[in-house]
Amino acid sequence: MFYQGVLTKMETEYSNPIQYYLVFENDFININQLLNKNITMQFVKYQCLNCGLDKPIYRQGFDKQCFYEVPQAADWVMRPELSKAHLGIEDRDLEFEKKAQLQPHIVYLANSSNVKVGVTRKSQVPTRWIDQGAHEAIEIVEVPNRYLAGITEVALKEHVADKTNWRKMLKNEIEDENLVEWRDRIKDFIPAEVMDYFIEHNTETNLDFPVSQYPEKPKSLNIVKQVSYSGKLVGVKGQYLIFEDQTVFNVRANEGLVVKITIN
Structure with missing residues (x-):
């Protein structure tokens, strides 16, 4: 099973523990249901949250031109x-x-x-x-x-x-x-x-976060450089996905990237 869409910050629901959702244009994933499962994430392309073009993201999900023009930034x-x-x-x-x-x-x-x-x-x-x-x-x-x-x-x-x-x-x-x-x-x-x-x-x-294992030495994943990453998801805290090998992925910092997520 796989999902594909442009990343925006995870939607959340205040409960015990916090519920997390990745929302795409035509679908969504309850991230809590992926805990302790192996997933693969692949970088597909850029998609500016303002103009929708495949241009490198500068900040906050916008390409450089849009970042200096839109009121949201x-x-x-x-x-x-x-x-x-x-x-x-x-x-x-x-x-x-x-x-x-x-x-x-x-x-x-x-x-x-x-x-x-x-x-x-x-x-x-x-x-x-x-x-x-x-x-x-x-x-x-x-x-x-x-x-x-x-x-x-x-x-x-x-x-x-x-x-x-x-x-x-x-x-x-x-x-x-x-x-x-x-x-x-x-x-x-x-x-x-x-x-x-x-x-x-x-x-x-x-607040109580859905984490079964905290990293001792968190390593930040750059999915654009690495292109593809596979790992066992063991927690979510803030806007970070936490994996068993101590890799962490900041969803919000990667807004505007189109990714493919496969549940192995």
Whole structure:
């Protein structure tokens, strides 16, 4: 049995454990059902998520030209503090930017390799935490737009990390933290104009990933260079497939690649 399609980040369902799905144009795979099975993945071609052309992917599933043109890849996506839709100022597409930026956003703490601060749309909770491989997370503030979330993140990352160590996350070298205490400890560093949005009384969310074997020395698979890879799938965490031979494959980092997946 085989499936073929263009890679996009895995869809997830919050359950115990997390359920993962690879969604193609005319089909989907429940990745959890492939655990402890041998699969073969082959690179077929590129397919830009915007124009659909077979051109090398530059970043985020887009070829180089599309990456610098589409609103989904503008600077404010990675740096929320640059958002300007609340001022009516266009970056690349004001209508798109208003829809994306002028909606409730959450600033949160998540613990994947360490405690980090992050920003996501409220509608993306807990999906964002799952994608980062966090085993626990908590909301700090809920604000009405992306800009306010962005300036809060900038202020807080002076006092808490804003990056995940993907190797440590995949090796499951984690320590449980009291995120309620973390939340209360960094409250004083929240910008004054955001303080009214602080979430005073909530508890952390815990996440359980479908992994039977964690890699001691994870090796990242470059499917474009290798063209074909076969291995036994033993886990999924974040957006990574984990194989028995310690190979790991970041699905999200390979968006825009057309692959053929064979279940052996």
